[in-house]
Amino acid sequence: MLHTKCPRCRRGAMFSGGLYNFGSNKIYDHCPHCNLHFEIEPGYFYAAMYVSYALNVFEGFILVAATYAITHNADSPWLYTAAILIGLLLLSPINFRYSRVLLLYWLSPKINYQPHLDIDDTTPYL
Numbered sequence: 001m002l003h004t005k006c007p008r009c010r011r012g013a014m015f016s017g018g019l020y021n022f023g024s025n026k027i028y029d030h031c032p033h034c035n036l037h038f039e040i041e042p043g044y045f046y047a048a049m050y051v052s053y054a055l056n057v058f059e060g061f062i063l064v065a066a067t068y069a070i071t072h073n074a075d076s077p078w079l080y081t082a083a084i085l086i087g088l089l090l091l092s093p094i095n096f097r098y099s100r101v102l103l104l105y106w107l108s109p110k111i112n113y114q115p116h117l118d119i120d121d122t123t124p125y126l
Helices: 044-071 077-106
Strands: none
16 A cells, blocks of 8 residues: 555556656556556546645644754744645645545555456566
8 A cells, every 4th residue: 555556456557657757747648557546437537635634733732842842932823824834735746646545555445456457468488
């Protein structure tokens, strides 16, 4: 799950490009290894917005706690506003990917891990 691999075969990549590559942070339509269609039904990834919102709230609380632990300043609301906005802006590509990964791995009852698909097709048979 941490490597953003397909939830069914755990071999094929779910995303094209790197994490912080601008313009190429897209999810594939199908798994390149087992041909699983990632968008199970039309508009399926709209539910990832709710997962992303939960991740943002959690990360916002962590950023506030870290800002207070570093600065010990409880008087300036602008310090905390700037820390949250900048921190969440930097974490947005991570939230984009992992909201979809969490949705497919944990919140999709139709998709289960199938161990017989978790084989390496690239090694030659001797």
